[in-house]
Amino acid sequence: MVMEIVCPAGTPAALRAAVKAGAHTVYCGFNDETNARNFPGLNFNRTELRDGVNFAHQHGAKVLVAINTFPRAGDEGIWHRAINDAEICGADAVILADLGLLDHASRNHPALRRHLSVQAAAANADVINFYAETFGVKRVVLPRVLSVPEIAAINTETDVETEVFVFGGLCVMAEGRCSLSSYATGLSPNMNGVCSPASHVDYTEDHGVLDARLGGYLIHRVDKGEPAPYPTLCKGCFSAGEKTGHLFEDPVSLNAEKLIPQLQKAGVTALKIEGRQRSKSYVAQVVRNFRAAVDALDAGRPLPEGMLARLSEGQAMTTGAYKKTWR
Amino acid sequence: MELTVGPAQFFWSAETWSEFYTDLTQAPVDRVVVGELVCSKRLPFYQDRIPEALSRLADAGKDVALTSLALVTLKRERKLTAELIEMGVTIEINDLTTLAYLPKNTKFSVGPLVNVYNEGTLRWLASCGAQRVCLPPELPIASVEALAKVSAELDLAVEVWGHGRLPLAISGRCYHARLHGRTKDNCQFACEDDPDGLDVQTRDGRPFLAMNGVQTLSDTYACTDHQIEKLRAAGVGALRLSPQSRGFTQLCGLYRQRIDQNLAQGELAREVQSGDANIRLSDGFLTGACGADWTGADGQRS
Amino acid sequence: MSDPQIPMPYCPAVLAAGLRALPLAPLSLSLTVFARKIAKSNPGLFNRLGEYDRTEFVLDPVDLPIVLRLNPNGGQPKVKLTRRHTVASARISGPLAALLGLVHGAFDGDALFFSRDLVVEGDTGAVLALRNAIDDAELDLAAEAASLSGPFARPVQNLIAFAENRTGLCLTRPEDSAIW
Numbered sequence: 001m002v003m004e005i006v007c008p009a010g011t012p013a014a015l016r017a018a019v020k021a022g023a024h025t026v027y028c029g030f031n032d033e034t035n036a037r038n039f040p041g042l043n044f045n046r047t048e049l050r051d052g053v054n055f056a057h058q059h060g061a062k063v064l065v066a067i068n069t070f071p072r073a074g075d076e077g078i079w080h081r082a083i084n085d086a087e088i089c090g091a092d093a094v095i096l097a098d099l100g101l102l103d104h105a106s107r108n109h110p111a112l113r114r115h116l117s118v119q120a121a122a123a124n125a126d127v128i129n130f131y132a133e134t135f136g137v138k139r140v141v142l143p144r145v146l147s148v149p150e151i152a153a154i155n156t157e158t159d160v161e162t163e164v165f166v167f168g169g170l171c172v173m174a175e176g177r178c179s180l181s182s183y184a185t186g187l188s189p190n191m192n193g194v195c196s197p198a199s200h201v202d203y204t205e206d207h208g209v210l211d212a213r214l215g216g217y218l219i220h221r222v223d224k225g226e227p228a229p230y231p232t233l234c235k236g237c238f239s240a241g242e243k244t245g246h247l248f249e250d251p252v253s254l255n256a257e258k259l260i261p262q263l264q265k266a267g268v269t270a271l272k273i274e275g276r277q278r279s280k281s282y283v284a285q286v287v288r289n290f291r292a293a294v295d296a297l298d299a300g301r302p303l304p305e306g307m308l309a310r311l312s313e314g315q316a317m318t319t320g321a322y323k324k325t326w327r
Numbered sequence: 328m329e330l331t332v333g334p335a336q337f338f339w340s341a342e343t344w345s346e347f348y349t350d351l352t353q354a355p356v357d358r359v360v361v362g363e364l365v366c367s368k369r370l371p372f373y374q375d376r377i378p379e380a381l382s383r384l385a386d387a388g389k390d391v392a393l394t395s396l397a398l399v400t401l402k403r404e405r406k407l408t409a410e411l412i413e414m415g416v417t418i419e420i421n422d423l424t425t426l427a428y429l430p431k432n433t434k435f436s437v438g439p440l441v442n443v444y445n446e447g448t449l450r451w452l453a454s455c456g457a458q459r460v461c462l463p464p465e466l467p468i469a470s471v472e473a474l475a476k477v478s479a480e481l482d483l484a485v486e487v488w489g490h491g492r493l494p495l496a497i498s499g500r501c502y503h504a505r506l507h508g509r510t511k512d513n514c515q516f517a518c519e520d521d522p523d524g525l526d527v528q529t530r531d532g533r534p535f536l537a538m539n540g541v542q543t544l545s546d547t548y549a550c551t552d553h554q555i556e557k558l559r560a561a562g563v564g565a566l567r568l569s570p571q572s573r574g575f576t577q578l579c580g581l582y583r584q585r586i587d588q589n590l591a592q593g594e595l596a597r598e599v600q601s602g603d604a605n606i607r608l609s610d611g612f613l614t615g616a617c618g619a620d621w622t623g624a625d626g627q628r629s
Numbered sequence: 630m631s632d633p634q635i636p637m638p639y640c641p642a643v644l645a646a647g648l649r650a651l652p653l654a655p656l657s658l659s660l661t662v663f664a665r666k667i668a669k670s671n672p673g674l675f676n677r678l679g680e681y682d683r684t685e686f687v688l689d690p691v692d693l694p695i696v697l698r699l700n701p702n703g704g705q706p707k708v709k710l711t712r713r714h715t716v717a718s719a720r721i722s723g724p725l726a727a728l729l730g731l732v733h734g735a736f737d738g739d740a741l742f743f744s745r746d747l748v749v750e751g752d753t754g755a756v757l758a759l760r761n762a763i764d765d766a767e768l769d770l771a772a773e774a775a776s777l778s779g780p781f782a783r784p785v786q787n788l789i790a791f792a793e794n795r796t797g798l799c800l801t802r803p804e805d806s807a808i809w
Contacts (some may be wrong), residue, residue, distance in 0.1 A: 011677075011765030031679075040754045041677045041761030070444035073466075073473035099423075100447020122423075123400045123499075126409075130427035145400065145499025153402075173496035173543070174398055176442060179465040180495050180536075183545055183618035186611075188465060190442065199754035215617055218529040234496075240527045240538060243506055247527060247538065248498075277757075279764045327500045327511035 002298040004270035006163060007287045010042040014280040015052045019061045021284040022291035026056055027064040027095065028276065034082040035066045036119060037276040038193030046085050053090040062092040068117035069193045070098045080104060087112045097176055102135040116140040119176030125157035132160045139163055141272060143175050147324040148262050155267030164263060166256040167286055168274025170320050172234045172249035180233045184215035196232045255317040260293055260303065328586045329357040329565040330579060331486055334364045334394040336494065336569060337539055338518045341373040347570065348380040352387035354576045355583035359384050360419050362394040366540045367404045381416060392417040395425040397440045397497045426455065434458050439488055444470065446477045453481040461567050464488035464549065468557060468613045475562035484564040490578065491569025492524060492537055493545040493618065502538040522572035534607060545618065547609035552595040553623040554613050555585060574602055596623055639692045639724050649694050653710040659781040660708040667773055668706050675704040677762035681755040687715060689722035719755040723747035726796035732763055733770065733800060771800040
């Protein structure tokens with residue numbers, strides 16, 4: 001079986017570009033707080049989703065709808081409508097994290113396939129099987145805290161399909177269990193679908209020194225000519241004890257392309273690319289490369305060498321938790 | 328309103344750990360949650376002292392509970408979690424994995440690290456046997472009010488993070504080990520030197536966070552001095568006080584007085600800060616624009 | 630995709646100087662007509678701006694002596710060229726090539742912003758919304774300009790030709806067939 005490439009789409013144009021570039025599956029979200037990439041100018045209204053699903057289906061691709069924030073008390077209706085509308089639009093599955101929402105979907109939309117979002121941080125076989133037995137979850141997106149041998153071990157203990165991140169942004173914290181962003185800005189991935197939101201970013205340049213602040217906290221300070229990373233909290237430069245540096249994570253992004261054969265051996269069903277906030281040109285290139293890689297693997301050919309190096313934007317790459325020493 | 332003492336989040340020596348819980352037998356609190364929340368590697372150092380601490384606290388009239396780990400990944404951790412129930416006390420689940428091991432119809436508590444954001448989740452947990460839920464610290468007061476209202480119908484007690492450094496994130500990576508250039512497997516227990524977490528500052532010297540092994544906490548100590556009346560009116564049954572290495576029994580006493588209206592609003596915060604000028608307070612998750620805000624300082628809203 | 634190894638082309642100073650003599654009022658008017666035509670053929674673009682559909686954006690090509698003020702104005706955009714450094718709630722500055730490349734989807738916005746080829750000031754959320762809206766719209770500036778008619782067509786077409794020549798960017802959208 002060819003490994004499934006699951007690709008992000010922040011806009012209808014990106015969805016079409018991803019499908020054309022060879023994505024087996026595209027994931028996207030509604031343009032509100034029900035999804036974890038609730039960024040200005042991004043995502044789909046109901047008509048756009050229906051058209052996008054039609055387009056994908058015509059080209060043999062699937063569409064998953066991420067409804068993976070945690071509904072706000074008193075406003076659960078917004079999230080319930082999102083599930084309902086995803087089903088009406090013909091989505092192939094919804095990606096959920098909240099227990100109440102999983103319970104709601106399994107009771108009211110039993111025919112709609114349910115995937116467990118990375119935001120649920122299900123990090124072992126016992127809890128994954130619990131989600132499957134309780135809510136009929138068919139696939140789990142594994143949190144980015146696991147090594148390849150641990151993923152392999154999980155797959156021997158569960159029938160639930162596993163999907164893992166292979167490229168793009170990297171959360172260093174267990175996903176869905178981090179409120180750093182709301183501590184500094186009031187807006188969080190869990191509640192608002194944003195992390196380190198642009199609305200709270202402030203760049204100031206003084207004599208060539210660029211300060212990037214988030215919610216008033218200095219996250220990066222770079223000299224003239226140095227690249228200016230986006231001020232994502234956990235990738236900032238801080239001091240503790242005698243040391244100053246990237247105490248939590250370097251400003252790196254994930255690239256597990258070299259691990260694709262190992263991930264396949266580990267029993268992984270699908271490879272997920274992060275980046276619904278990225279441009280369609282970026283998405284198309286990443287997808288083309290990963291599709292070529294899994295096709296080569298399936299045909300018994302060697303993987304194209306260093307295929308994604310040029311997509312790194314000059315940023316350092318890491319294989320993250322997939323290698324145990326990352327911890 | 329009751330007071331619950333949450334599990335100690337930091338790595339203390341076994342002696343310090345035992346002394347802390349001996350002192351707590353005399354503190355004016357109603358409930359104590361014991362056990363390792365953050366890192367399974369710490370547990371062997373004091374594991375054998377847990378049964379005695381539990382029984383002494385119970386003898387002193389406290390309700391007791393045993394916490395699960397916050398993030399269960401390794402085989403050893405799964406086994407450990409599955410065995411919690413054998414201790415014969417109420418389990419506080421802080422990773423949903425625990426629920427997979429509880430026999431049907433077991434009553435349990437839910438800790439602040441389980442994502443309980445809405446009525447649907449609260450109802451589902453109650454249907455599984457949850458009797459007490461400490462809400463995630465991130466929740467704004469409007470959500471607390473909505474959930475407390477539903478909890479009354481569900482015969483379930485709702486608790487709110489009352490005081491202490493806020494648990495903001497949990498990771499597979501150990502930051503203390505990383506700081507010392509070690510991996511998690513070879514951490515050499517770098518976190519044991521920081522009994523209240525290691526302060527993390529921005530590059531312009533502003534206090535921001537605190538690291539505690541695989542956990543990241545706030546620099547500020549959450550303090551509900553200015554929200555107690557609101558929380559009580561909403562139907563919140565208990566405040567959770569999070570253990571700190573110094574002055575904790577006094578802190579419990581201050582909250583007891585404040586709840587019993589023997590201490591005026593604002594006095595509690597003043598007492599806390601006069602005891603240690605280096606402590607910064609926050610209540611922003613409940614009533615501010617962001618978690619780090621200290622709205623108490625803006626003039627006594629309640 | 631932007632490649633950090635290749636420096637962004639700058640507009641030659643001589644040509645930039647030529648713009649100093651140009652009367653800006655008629656050109657502003659032409660660009661407003663052009664922007665409204667684009668708005669009409671791409672209604673999704675302005676819907677995507679959401680709460681930012683009345684935000685004043687300044688696009689500042691640092692290699693030219695002019696700046697462009699764009700007010701989406703709820704779908705009835707207004708464009709104004711000025712020579713002065715004007716204040717706005719959101720400002721994107723960078724070489725003309727980077728600004729045009731962004732509009733045309735030739736570069737990834739994230740990469741441009743954070744490699745400092747483009748500098749964002751003011752409301753970062755508004756800039757992000759504009760970038761995402763433009764990325765979805767799949768604009769073909771050359772085709773849009775070619776289909777303009779009337780008195781405003783020529784100045785816009787000249788401007789597009791100028792930009793193409795100077796930046797080396799092709800402002801005709803590449804055929805999707807390359808991807809298929």
